[in-house]
Amino acid sequence: LWDDILKNIEETMPEGTADLWLKTCVPLSVMNDVLVIDVPNVFVKEQISKRFQNVIEDVLMDKGYAQSLELKVASEARKDEQQRAERAAQHTGTLPRSGLNPNYIFNSFVVGKSNRLAHAASLAVAETPGEAYNPLFIWGGVGLGKTHLMHAIGHYVLNKNNSLKVTYVSSEKFINEFIQSIKNNRTQEFKSKYRSVDILLIDDIQFLGNKGSSQEEFFHTFNQLHVSKKQIVICSDRPPKEIQNIEDRLVSRFEWGLVTDIQMPDLETRIAILQKKAQIRNYEVPEDVISFLAQNVPSNIRELEGALNRIIACAELNSEPITEENATQWLKDIIRHNSKGPVSVDTIQQIVAENFSLTVEDLVGNRRTSDIALARQVAMYLCRKLTDISLQQIGFSFKKKDHTTVLHAQRKISKLVEEQPRMKEIVDNIEAKL
Ligand code: ADP
Ligand code: MG
16 A cells, blocks of 8 residues: 555656655554554654645545545654653643744744844743834844744743734735735725734735735734734834835834844854754754854855754664764755855955955944955945845944945945956955955
């Protein structure tokens, strides 16, 4: 039966995919229309349930073998691991809650320089919803922990008072639901649903740009909640003023409470995050491998976590130890990809400072001697040229300079590079080192 299922599934996927994940599974039983299979660990279980569960269930039903599939992590040690995870979840009170990821709690969030303020503000809001900062607006690039913090607020509030109504929604979902409600003549229901919550966590608000009638609806929802002192938390990939095609009255409301950002974590924080993730997974990952990852996967935390998951999976599937050498092998494509990818602001600052014989401290600081000012402008120019980071965020990385300063630097250096061969040489030289 299992072989037959495997054969059927293989036909629907790229070659080798099903084999990689499913050959490590052992069918245990079919009872009451449920096929139970044994999977080697929690990670494989997650992957299978994400990628294969539906396909497998389709085949099961097609063939009349069973109606559904259950995945069991069966070996004793692994059972233990799962129980521990469940106990931990109970301990923190994170029962499955609709829309909230049970792993996104304050306890699992690592605090560093890059997210300290956002974390503190989130905690304050969670402790005294509607009182500390309303709304709380958190912005920053993808995969830096905004959604994690929002869910953490939700869990914290519910742990203290289970009767509160916490709603987490992405602005896309909000828009879709709103449009659907118009189609179905159910706008009243929609309005009362969102206007009656105690805490509204609304994610990726930038998608509200350009969406006229939904913006209008959100505006009224916001007002209603705000006057009744209900907490609103908003996340976005950019600061309020940079959201495109959004009404001024909304932008100004977004700035009523506290606006704070999350930056890319520094090396130290990246290491701490990896250690935390490995610890949560209950997995021993040697220190040198952790720091290897932190240094070589310099993009966002989601990708960093993906790299960690990958080496754990590879170690298990190949029954090999996690060493730096193996990790290099397993992450070949990710690391190669990254070294070609955009450089970080940190690196640009370091290399530029070196080239002008300055310290990074001087480069990003406020001193304005002509050589420092020029070096600073070159660094800003290169940040614009070599990264996708917004003006505002670059300004921030230079001790909170205004985005117009960055824009000015960009224009000035582009012009100099065009007009002065000597300048072009200097800039090209630095760029080659990056
Ligand atoms: P965003 O919403 O900013 O795109 P997410 O909140 O989805 O990012 O975070 C991406 C992943 O990184 C999640 O798995 C999250 O748990 C993890 N993460 C981000 N920041 C931290 C942190 N400071 N500590 C622990 N995990 C983090
Ligand atoms: Mg997010």
